[in-house]
Amino acid sequence: MGIVDEVGGGVTLLKKGDRVVMPFNVACGRCINCEEGRSAFCTVVNPGFAGGAYGYVAMGPYPGGQAEYVRVPFADFNALVLPPGTEHEEDFALLADIFPTGWHGVQLSVSSNVRSPEISLYSRFWDDAQGFRPGESVVVFGAGPVGLMAAYSAIIRGASDIFVVDRVPERLQKAKEIGATPIDFSASDPVEQILKLRGGKEVDRGVDAVGYQAVTSDGKTEQPNVVLESLIRVVRPTGGLGVPGLYVPSDPGAPDSAAAKGYISFPFGKLFEKGLSLGTGQCNVKAYNRYLRDLIIAGRAKPSFVVSHNLTLDAAVEAYEKFDKRIDGYTKVLLHP
Ligand SMILES: NC(=O)c1ccc[n+]([C@@H]2O[C@H](COP(=O)([O-])OP(=O)(O)OC[C@H]3O[C@@H](n4cnc5c(N)ncnc54)[C@H](O)[C@@H]3O)[C@@H](O)[C@H]2O)c1
Structure with a gap:
């Protein structure tokens, strides 16, 4: 989740300054699975494997999203625009995946x-x-x-x-x-x-x-x-x-x-x-994230009850270790670059 800093030539629906959240999946929006709402199984973005994702082993050449900046392919299709401001930050971050x-x-x-x-x-x-x-x-x-x-x-x-x-x-x-x-x-x-x-x-x-x-x-x-x-x-x-x-x-x-x-x-x-x-199978995040965003905005869902820690990016390695060992109540960690 972040603020659009720059848009490429093929992007028409987003502008600098938009607050957006990305599905963990990377999808093209044009193949048969994307057209039918099964964006986790995009046949284009990661040939030879059913679907693509940021920073996850076999799921394509897309560096992870836990960074100061991330490049978003097929951004018009993948980005979900959020209301401006900082409201519901913890809840909206969870629209990326869980x-x-x-x-x-x-x-x-x-x-x-x-x-x-x-x-x-x-x-x-x-x-x-x-x-x-x-x-x-x-x-x-x-x-x-x-x-x-x-x-x-x-x-x-x-x-x-x-x-x-x-x-x-x-x-x-x-x-x-x-x-x-x-x-x-x-x-x-x-x-x-x-x-x-x-x-x-x-x-x-x-x-x-x-x-x-x-x-x-x-x-x-x-x-x-x-x-x-x-x-x-x-x-x-x-x-x-x-x-x-x-x-x-x-x-x-x-x-x-x-x-x-x-x-x-x-x-x-x-x-x-x-x-x-x-x-x-992997989650077709795009099939649900728009509606779940609106449940959050309407005050009918508050998934951030699951968040146990808010940390800076430098603390990520230690946080991953603790999350992995499931100690000190590390249930869900949000990283702020
Ligand atoms: N399908 C998708 O799109 C998608 C997306 C995100 C994560 N995942 C996967 O979902 C799974 C859960 O993710 P997470 O982040 O909640 O992981 P997690 O490791 O934090 O949680 C798994 C939990 O299962 C518990 N557990 C272990 N053995 C168990 C057993 N025998 N019975 C009951 N509970 C047991 C663990 O104690 C742990 O709390 C992972 O496999 C993850 O890779 C899938």
């Missing part, structure tokens, strides 16, 4: 198994129009920035029961503060805890906001399949799983040789038996 990504996690968890008009007019209307039915129950694995935003989005979208699973006390506390039920997976099996709280009933939807770096209950060992496995157990038959959590095509540091090749073993037979839907 607020839309949390929203996307909930959106991805839509069940594609109840769309048929013969089954119910109600389900057809709500699934097609909104991708989420008010009153549905949701579990979110991971109470990092993305998981907390997914839980917050589910609340805004009218979810009934919202569970957030993690083992970091400060993060579980934030989940509690927004009205979700925190589930500490270091205490016992999170699926058993949720089923017990719901009198044996599974939940309608599940969001994986952890990804391949999921750990076992002692927090010491990576086990990339543990969250997917739990979601398949805890979501009701014909429910949906949304997976914004990152899974990578290869991971040299993975705990076993299959995971190193990006292969994850999970009970596909159970997923099939239950008729579960599975939605995955």
Whole structure:
């Protein structure tokens, strides 16, 4: 997020001085995926890989956004203009990634198994129009920035029961503060805890906001399949799983040789038996950021509750280390260049 300092010759919609926020995705705005609103999978900006992003390993030649200046390709398409001034700075900064990504996690968890008009007019209307039915129950694995935003989005979208699973006390506390039920997976099996709280009933939807770096209950060992496995157990038959959590095509540091090749073993037979839907992938930030901006302006969303620290760019290295170790309450850090 920043102020436009200079515009290139191909830019017509922006001017010097505009306050803007950029999706973490870099997208061309003209390919088939961009035209259909799937800007995370732009086929142009990063040939050979589905999509581009600033400063992230395989996602193209675009230097990161944590700097005094950033060059924005296809700026008319990518930049979202914000109201001038400094109001809502912390909230708007989260439009670059985690607020839309949390929203996307909930959106991805839509069940594609109840769309048929013969089954119910109600389900057809709500699934097609909104991708989420008010009153549905949701579990979110991971109470990092993305998981907390997914839980917050589910609340805004009218979810009934919202569970957030993690083992970091400060993060579980934030989940509690927004009205979700925190589930500490270091205490016992999170699926058993949720089923017990719901009198044996599974939940309608599940969001994986952890990804391949999921750990076992002692927090010491990576086990990339543990969250997917739990979601398949805890979501009701014909429910949906949304997976914004990152899974990578290869991971040299993975705990076993299959995971190193990006292969994850999970009970596909159970997923099939239950008729579960599975939605995955990077967030199409542009599909949501305009509307989420307007929720912020209208005072109906305040995602900055997740921000734990505001720091200068020089403090970034130390902050990353602490965030990585999840110590000293480093939940979400905003850097001010
Ligand atoms: N799809 C997208 O567009 C997109 C965008 C941003 C981030 N991401 C991905 O989303 C994921 C979450 O991002 P974040 O910034 O919130 O990360 P984070 O690392 O801060 O949060 C992950 C949380 O998961 C918890 N966790 C670990 N193992 C767990 C388990 N077995 N059960 C429940 N919780 C467990 C950790 O304690 C941690 O709090 C990452 O994989 C990130 O790369 C995806």
